[in-house]
Amino acid sequence: MQLTLKKILPHLLVFVGFVILSLAYFSPVLQGKQILQSDILQYNGMAKQQRDFKANTGEEAYWTNSAFGGMPTYQLGARYPHTYIKNLDLGLRFLPRPADYLFLYFVGFYILLLCLKVDYKLAALGSLAFGFSTYLIIILGVGHNSKAHAIAYMPLVLSGIVLTFRKKYILGFIVTAIAMGLELVANHFQMTYYLMLLVIVLGIVYLIDAYKKKVLPHFFKSVGILFTAVILAIGLNAANIMATQEYAKESTRSKTELTINPDGSPKKDISSGLAKEKITEYSYGYLETFNLFIPRFLGGGMGEDLGKESAFYEFYRSQGVPPLDAAEAAKSVPTYWGNQPIVEAPAYVGAVVLFLFVFALFLVKGRLKWWLVAGSILALLLSYGKNLGFLTDFFINFVPLYDKFRAVTSIQVLLELCIPVLAIFGLVRLFNDYEKDEDKFKALKFSAIITTGLCLLFLLLRYTGIVLDFEGIRDTGWSQGGGQPFVDAIVADRKSIFTKDTLRTLLLVLLSAGAIYMFLKQKLSEGKVIIVFAALILFDLVGVDRRYVNTENFVSSREVQRPFQANNADKKILSESGHFRVYDVSSGTGRAISQKVNAMATGSTSAPYFHNTINGYHAAKLKRFDELSNFFPFTRHPEMLNMFNVKYIISEDENKQPYPFLNTDANGNAWFVDNITEVNSADEEMLSLLDLNTKKTAVVDRSSIETYETVSQAVPNKAITQFNHVVDSLASIKVLEYQPNYIKYESNNLNNGYAVFSEMYYANGWNAYIDNEITNYNRVNYLLRGMEMPKGKHTIEFKFEPQVVKTGGSIALTSSILLGLIVLGGLFFQFKKKNE
Template sequence: MQFSFKKFLPHLSVLIGFVVVSLLYFSPVLQGKQIKQSDIMHYIGMAQQQKEFKASTGEETYWTNSAFGGMPTYQLGARYPHNYVKKLDSVLRFLPRPADYLFIYFLGFYILLLALKVDFKLAALGALAFGFSTYLIIILGVGHNSKAHAIAYMPMVLAGIVLTFRQKYILGFLLTAIALALEIGANHFQMTYYLMLLVLVLGASYLIDAYRKKMLQHFFKSVGLMVVALILAIGLNATNILATQEYVKESTRGKSELSINPDGSPKVVTSGLSKDYITEYSYGKMETFNLYIPRLFGGGNNEDVGKDSEIYTFFRNLGATPAQARQEAERAPTYWGDQPIVEAPAYVGAVVIFLFVFALFLVRGRLKWWLVGGTLLSLLLSYGKNLSFLTDFFIDYVPLYDKFRAVSSIQVILELCIPVLAIFGLVRLFNDFDKDGRKLTALKISAGIAAGLAVLFLLFKGSFDFVGVNDGYYRQLYGDYGQGYIDALRDDRRSFFTQDALRTLILVVLSAGTIFMFLKKKLSETLVVVIFAALILFDLVGVDRRYVNTENFVSAVKVNKPYQANAADKEIMKDDGHFRVIDVSSAGQGMPARAAYFHNSLSGYHAAKLKRFDELFDFHIARNNMNVLNMLNTKYIIAEEEGQIFPFVNEDANGNAWFVSKLTLVPSANDAIMALENLNTLEEAIYEGPNPGNGIITKRPLNLPSTYSVDSLAGITLTEYKPNYLKYKSTNTNDGFAVFSEIFYGNGWKATIDGKEKSIQRVDYVLRGLEVPAGAHEIVFSFEPDVVQTGSMISLGSSIVFVLLLIGGLWFGLKQGKD
């Protein structure tokens, strides 16, 4: 026992070091402050209603009415029964956010390098290189938490796979299963999908190696174990996966039933997102060198160029005060690459890239080829429309690739692969014999390539025009002074280009010099590690601090309550009825999830909202079609006039439910959405058939009457409201058809009339309708998704199986140790 503790002590020291470094970088968390993240601000607005419901009832609601008229909460942080993976994740992320994510970055990468049999000192160095990669820090700054979460567990998954291929079957299987469960539980399927692509590359390299070494039996045994681990990981996350799979078909990530655009022109029908949307953020080919020289293409869209900048001087010469000129200098759009918006460069590090190039000449075998293969695949796919033949092939033929946008984000794979190979450059430097002087040769070549590249950029910077794709906008924005502004901006871009190219050159020279001194036996191995740790931290943290630093932190109150009610909000909140609000003021346009924080809103902020509502918004709501706003029971419109925000009361809103006198069958979704242009939604409703579309409704009634008698006494009143439960009282002397101003979603909403379940009909493209018999009745809508019940049982069973396997694995391991 004492010996085991001593063996673990270095790792414990490293883990404590990771905790310290994580807290030091995000030191304001020690003062109780929180990082202000724009995406999290939107999330808080979207999730406020379900949070309040949980606080008041102790129950989880899987439906919210606060955004986009109503949607499931599956992608809004819903908590499911028996999801023990989340509990384990909470234990691992014990530090205050976002230091917790940085710690998991370090931890996962450290475990991967240990699995690859790297010495703990070099493994710790690699973890720092990975964790401080600029992109990984930037996404924490803007609030892409689920993305960071999924990236953090990627190395741990790879570690389990590597251990399994190394014939550490029990440990490899258990680590693969739990790491995959954590990865899937992070709920960013785009990142998990990219990890899958890297695993395929890794698997291909191991397969080729196994074939050459005649070890195919071992290979397929390992693959079999990993398949079982994958099934178990899926089972542990069954509810989330099943709910997401069910929801994605109805979201903007699924196939649309429309074949026309809002202007009536033909629409390209796809099974997922459109190619233009997928490739909007395509990495420029020349931007590849941003990985090596951080501000080669200007950095981000809002760079602080400082008082010594041309921008500052330009505004001072125009007569601006120092404060005004400083304000302009703090938000200079210096980025001039191919993408529309970039927060910061995806900088991997000059030192890390140099070590990567150095490793290319020293490392051999399958490790090198899956890391290089993953790097190249990631880079080429990140080009998107700038390498259209490859991107189009993946969109058209590779399953699920068309479900994800922002192709440049696939660079997370190279940001993982490059540091691994870079560390193995040092491993080979320290461990391999060097009878033929191969190390010195590798150093000369790699230093020549790395330093030479930086020198070339410095020598030929005059061949670049430093013109950005958005410069025309800024030229117009500043009117008569527009060209002068652009000229000053280009000068600052040129200055960044020169400064950072020179910075990279110096770092490469220092790195190469360190290795040279080691080869000449002037430095010890430990000292080399310390020097590279200092160089990597100086390099990466120096760039990271430009974009995420102490200024990003504010008091916890401002983060947890990011929105303050204005006069319009306060006036609307006096109305205790059930209705919807649309905010068309400047505040609502700038903060789309703001209204959802206070009201049941038609706006919101989400990457996967319900497709039909999104289409309705584009066709009608964005065009202020009052008939559609009325059917959505939009009682208040938050507007702005002469800088004053006020709530306009829409007296014509249809209310919560109503009986219609006419019901019209239309043949397609196209006809349905176009019919809403001039439809009197209070008198008439439309429904679609005979094509059931995506097949959600299994009991679509196609023989509904076209007319109904509605007398003056007929009516429906909402008597009880919860996000997931609505109760109505109806009165009608005749059989009727009722339209409810609630968003239709066929997977979970159930309707009863006097306790008897009835089929819900989708009407008016997005709303719910019911046939209601004559007389007085109680109508109840309840959201009871079967997928949650089914998934929870699968998760519970999988958890039991995993615990039994874990106990069995530990017992077998201990038994082998005694033998």
């Protein structure tokens, strides 16, 4: 018992240390404050309706009408039945957000290094290098929570893989299944996809190593075990994965049926995923590579706080701007001079960590080194995107699913993971007795020459003006707006912070090299070297992190949980009875309850907080809605507003205040049409909307009639039988009940008719019933619902009943039971083996 406690105690102390560090960095959470994240603010606007529905009914709606005319909530935080792995995840994230994610960074990386047989002290050191990596902190600042969530579990997945290849088959299987289950819970499939690419690199290296060592049976046995564990992990998250896969076919991530652009020109690239321009919009520049080593090599972010010592401040003062106003302006200087559209901060790995990485390149040998190096190189090359077009094009065209994800720079998370691992192994090799001192001195010499040489070279280039011109793509626009002296001040600040950060990196490299040199000269003990490097890493990374994410990012919890308040326009609309949509073309910032929220708010996210709208903000909206809004911008094509039943348009009046303008031409919730026009393609269907009178005519794509997904297996999907109708003046359809997942109408018509509903068509879940009998319906007007209606008085119901959720929930339950039995069996086996 005492021996076991002695083994566990150091790890418990490390975990306690991680808790303290996580809370210390995000200390305002101890005062009950919450971090104000732009992406989460937008999410809160989009998700309010589904949250309110669940609070009132205790049920998940799985559909929201508050944005884009309606969409599934699968990517808006929907909870699925029997996802018990989610409960485990919530238990691990017991700290207040975002300290919980920082804690997960630390713990996951610590476990990975322990599985790689690293001493706990060095494992803790490596966790600091990984957890405080600038990119990982920045994404917490802006609210990329699901991305941070997925990244945090990456090391844990690798831990299970490492254990399996170390012939700890049972433990490796269990760890991999649970870790992969947690990875998928994070619901950021782009990060999981990048992890898969890294695992493939690892597998190739391990396969080559197994071939050389003639242990191929062990390799394939391990792969089989790991494959089974991943399948089980997928089962644990079956509902989420299946729903996402189903929705992806209808979202902007899917292949379009259109062959023309909004201007009428033919589409050049019709891929099965996102357009290449969208995928590579954020592409890393070659020079930006050195941001990994020197934090503001390319100027840092789009809004650097440079203070009163900056040329920017002096320029404002020279223009007669008061000191306080000039100081406020100097808090957000656009110093970034790369080519990406938006950069919040540099993806800084750390001068100390990169020095140790280079040091390890000369000292570490074997398969570990090669999969870490290969993974890092692959990530870096793919992050260049359109700047390395041949490689990017190859992956888009030939690597499955690669074209489903945008922002290729995100793959640098693999760098953030691989570099610290190898860096720590540099110290492992430094401290062991297997390496010759001669080799250690040689590694130190070469790594010091390379890293210090780079710093000196950049300082030389800075003063000669070769390669580094410090001019950005936006400078021309700024010179037109603020004059050349304005741009000159920015360029001067770019040069200044470049010099400061390069000298800073040079100093940290020299101190790191000095610590290793002192150890080799037996002037410092191993423990003291670890302490020195812990201090250097914390000073280095936390110092840069604090520039971008600090206590100023926190506000009262109320500002985060209830960020918006209704303005006069909202109040007037909310006082109206009935069910209709709103289109907000105002800024939307007037709804914010504080200046900080106001700076992040937009009408796209604040309007859905109060109303059913065609506004919204989401990276994967329904494809057909996105296409329609691109072809027919709503401000120029009021007929699109009419068919969506947009009753109010919020704009600004003569006093620049938001005002709800009444749209008297809105079609209503549903209406009977005189005739139906058939066309032969999606192109024709879209173009026909240009002059379509949606109150009298509906358009249907004949080519898709037979491919409509059947609403129910019990009802065949029939084509439209009658195309012309007599619409009596007394014919009507009125709404009796309206919920996110349920709409009830009453129809009254003397003749057979065809009804169009102002609701988004989505066959994968929306079932239609006439007088309690399930009935087929069609997609009309490119994205609305249409239905043949028998004469007389009838009740019509639309129910959102996604079968995928039920099926996925059953699979998740079965998988959870199976995993539980395997864990118990594994524990019993290990206990029995230990006793024997």
